[in-house]
Amino acid sequence: MPSPKNDTFLRALLRQPTPYTPVWIMRQAGRYLPEYNQTRKDAGRFLDLCRNPHLATEVTLQPLARYPLDAAILFSDILTIPDAMGLGLYFSDGEGPRFRRPLREEWEIRNLDVVDPYAHLRYVMDAVSQIRKALANEVPLIGFAGSPYTLACYMIEGRGGTEFHEIKRMLYARPDLLHKILEVNAQSVIAYLNAQIEAGAQTVMIFDTWGGNLSDAAFREFSLAYVERVCDGLKRSNDGQTVPRIVFTKGGGQWLEALAESGADALGIDWSTNLGRARERVGESVALQGNLDPAVLLTTPEIVQSEVKKVLASFGPGDGHVFNLGHGISRNTPPENVAALVDAVHAESPHYH
Amino acid sequence: MPSPKNDTFLRALLRQPTPYTPVWIMRQAGRYLPEYNQTRKDAGRFLDLCRNPHLATEVTLQPLARYPLDAAILFSDILTIPDAMGLGLYFSDGEGPRFRRPLREEWEIRNLDVVDPYAHLRYVMDAVSQIRKALANEVPLIGFAGSPYTLACYMIEGRGGTEFHEIKRMLYARPDLLHKILEVNAQSVIAYLNAQIEAGAQTVMIFDTWGGNLSDAAFREFSLAYVERVCDGLKRSNDGQTVPRIVFTKGGGQWLEALAESGADALGIDWSTNLGRARERVGESVALQGNLDPAVLLTTPEIVQSEVKKVLASFGPGDGHVFNLGHGISRNTPPENVAALVDAVHAESPHYH
Numbered sequence: 001m002p003s004p005k006n007d008t009f010l011r012a013l014l015r016q017p018t019p020y021t022p023v024w025i026m027r028q029a030g031r032y033l034p035e036y037n038q039t040r041k042d043a044g045r046f047l048d049l050c051r052n053p054h055l056a057t058e059v060t061l062q063p064l065a066r067y068p069l070d071a072a073i074l075f076s077d078i079l080t081i082p083d084a085m086g087l088g089l090y091f092s093d094g095e096g097p098r099f100r101r102p103l104r105e106e107w108e109i110r111n112l113d114v115v116d117p118y119a120h121l122r123y124v125m126d127a128v129s130q131i132r133k134a135l136a137n138e139v140p141l142i143g144f145a146g147s148p149y150t151l152a153c154y155m156i157e158g159r160g161g162t163e164f165h166e167i168k169r170m171l172y173a174r175p176d177l178l179h180k181i182l183e184v185n186a187q188s189v190i191a192y193l194n195a196q197i198e199a200g201a202q203t204v205m206i207f208d209t210w211g212g213n214l215s216d217a218a219f220r221e222f223s224l225a226y227v228e229r230v231c232d233g234l235k236r237s238n239d240g241q242t243v244p245r246i247v248f249t250k251g252g253g254q255w256l257e258a259l260a261e262s263g264a265d266a267l268g269i270d271w272s273t274n275l276g277r278a279r280e281r282v283g284e285s286v287a288l289q290g291n292l293d294p295a296v297l298l299t300t301p302e303i304v305q306s307e308v309k310k311v312l313a314s315f316g317p318g319d320g321h322v323f324n325l326g327h328g329i330s331r332n333t334p335p336e337n338v339a340a341l342v343d344a345v346h347a348e349s350p351h352y353h
Numbered sequence: 354m355p356s357p358k359n360d361t362f363l364r365a366l367l368r369q370p371t372p373y374t375p376v377w378i379m380r381q382a383g384r385y386l387p388e389y390n391q392t393r394k395d396a397g398r399f400l401d402l403c404r405n406p407h408l409a410t411e412v413t414l415q416p417l418a419r420y421p422l423d424a425a426i427l428f429s430d431i432l433t434i435p436d437a438m439g440l441g442l443y444f445s446d447g448e449g450p451r452f453r454r455p456l457r458e459e460w461e462i463r464n465l466d467v468v469d470p471y472a473h474l475r476y477v478m479d480a481v482s483q484i485r486k487a488l489a490n491e492v493p494l495i496g497f498a499g500s501p502y503t504l505a506c507y508m509i510e511g512r513g514g515t516e517f518h519e520i521k522r523m524l525y526a527r528p529d530l531l532h533k534i535l536e537v538n539a540q541s542v543i544a545y546l547n548a549q550i551e552a553g554a555q556t557v558m559i560f561d562t563w564g565g566n567l568s569d570a571a572f573r574e575f576s577l578a579y580v581e582r583v584c585d586g587l588k589r590s591n592d593g594q595t596v597p598r599i600v601f602t603k604g605g606g607q608w609l610e611a612l613a614e615s616g617a618d619a620l621g622i623d624w625s626t627n628l629g630r631a632r633e634r635v636g637e638s639v640a641l642q643g644n645l646d647p648a649v650l651l652t653t654p655e656i657v658q659s660e661v662k663k664v665l666a667s668f669g670p671g672d673g674h675v676f677n678l679g680h681g682i683s684r685n686t687p688p689e690n691v692a693a694l695v696d697a698v699h700a701e702s703p704h705y706h
Binding site: 173 | 516517518521522524525526565566567568569570571572604606607624625626627630644646648649651652653656660663679683685
């Protein structure tokens with residue numbers, strides 16, 4: 001299997017020279033796109049989209065048809081693993097993901113099993129294979145999973161965006177139980193991402209969406225340690241090509257030095273961190289991905305262009321930068337502003353290479 | 354007016370020697386206390402509590418009656434200023450504060466006036482005077498206000514905890530309008546905090562609750578610059594006593610060096626920041642206040658004691674530490690755990706002084 005025709009993204013993740021800064025957008029296949037909303041409406045529920053490889057392929061490719069993005073990302077959800085564990089994932093309109101049976105009892109935790117992706121998540125690997133075929137090797141495909149800690153947040157709280165009282169109570173009062181969950185999650189994430197790699201994912205990203213809610217000591221023990229465990233267990237290459245790993249801890253700007261030692265090739269950076277200073281801090285160890293404030297995309301093409309220039313200037317000259325937002329794109333984004341973003345990155349970044 | 358009998362808190366804020374580490378708790382007069390809930394029930398609405406100096410005094414003193422805390426904090430709300438501007442503050446049960454008339458139109462912003470605390474917020478100064486009398490100079494009283502940026506978040510969004518799309522859109526597309534609001538807010542906060550100082554507040558705290566939602570560049574321009582403006586405008590002393598300033602940017606761990614130059618005597622530190630490393634970073638310039646994860650208080654007295662010891666050890670030997678949580682106390686906290694916290698700080702901290 002040869003490199004994709006456009007391999008700037010994979011090269012940038014490995015800090016190899018590229019003629020310009022590659023760009024993709026977190027949640028690029030999403031609700032800001034009218035064609036996505038139409039497909040979703042036809043499919044019924046969000047989970048029906050994820051579970052149908054044909055539809056997952058269709059929506060994965062939608063943003064690529066509109067914009068000259070340098071990567072595609074598998075259309076799926078970070079909660080496929082706890083769903084496969086039987087916790088009863090559902091989405092209630094406007095309220096984000098929920099679990100019908102969050103983990104609370106010690107016996108439930110003791111009985112928790114590692115997910116076999118080939119037994120329970122074959123629909124994801126089918127989607128990966130099908131998307132790879134549809135991409136025809138034009139740009140690389142990103143696979144992904146939630147971090148063990150972030151999955152645990154949803155599994156214990158039953159939902160996201162809470163004050164995290166349930167998981168924190170367990171963390172402080174019964175760390176043994178939380179470690180048990182995290183160990184099962186780490187093994188599940190390893191098996192799942194390796195299966196995505198075998199099915200054709202050319203790089204994988206670990207989303208540590210909630211690691212930033214932890215104290216410094218707890219972050220290292222309960223989030224970072226398991227991200228390291230995952231990186232240790234991942235296949236380093238497939239079909240003769242290195243498979244880079246991207247690690248993104250939202251709100252993790254204080255831990256970049258530690259994250260750079262996690263086994264990641266690249267770190268996602270949210271918009272609260274100064275990208276130039278982040279680069280100084282991690283030195284030559286990892287590439288950086290980010291970090292435009294997604295709210296910039298709510299303005300005008302001219303302002304988007306001007307703010308894109310600032311992000312490029314903040315990273316400065318040299319390789320090892322993947323342009324992205326500092327968090328997922330908002331559903332309120334006008335699609336023409338995404339065009340302005342991608343065009344500005346491609347037009348302005350060659351000066352820095 | 355002499356120093357309070359227990360002046361450890363004021364001394365620690367100024368990095369002067371103290372025999373132990375003083376402690377108070379953000380939102381210490383709050384819903385975890387049965388007596389608070391009773392007073393609030395009798396009063397009717399939350400705003401009726403704030404606006405009645407007798408009731409505000411009663412609830413301010415409630416936690417002091419239970420625990421040997423080293424400071425009292427005025428019972429009030431950070432939104433008294435935008436309320437006095439006529440934006441129509443109200444509280445809907447379980448949903449936090451809202452404004453009936455959020456700022457959206459340019460003409461409304463151009464017409465925004467600085468609040469005269471003596472004309473519109475006299476009830477606050479009456480509460481400060483009355484609390485000072487009731488405290489009988491046992492411990493010092495903290496006055497407070499929201500930061501200009503945090504107030505602007507509520508004024509523009511109409512509520513807290515949003516994705517901040519409205520204020521961000523203004524920030525990127527019409528920075529002139531946001532600067533106008535921030536300038537009015539800064540002048541209002543200065544007048545308001547100086548009035549609190551004149552009424553008897555012995556230290557003041559600026560709560561920058563939402564500064565952490567900004568990019569690095571935007572934080573410096575739209576939040577930090579106005580915190581500096583406020584600090585510049587504050588009375589440095591009253592009745593011959595220095596009035597220390599505490600600045601707390603939640604999620605501001607990446608900006609401690611800059612915050613230490615803001616004119617603050619002490620910085621509030623949330624639990625995501627390592628306190629020992631924060632101390633290395635700010636050196637001798639400011640005292641630090643924090644930073645136990647409030648979720649620790651949801652466990653047991655034994656675990657609280659053990660985690661208190663870790664925070665004290667993280668700061669290490671020497672003066673200039675005020676013990677606190679990294680954020681407001683949760684309403685689900687068992688009151689006996691607060692007793693364990695205060696006792697542990699007082700019992701364990703003398704070793705470090």
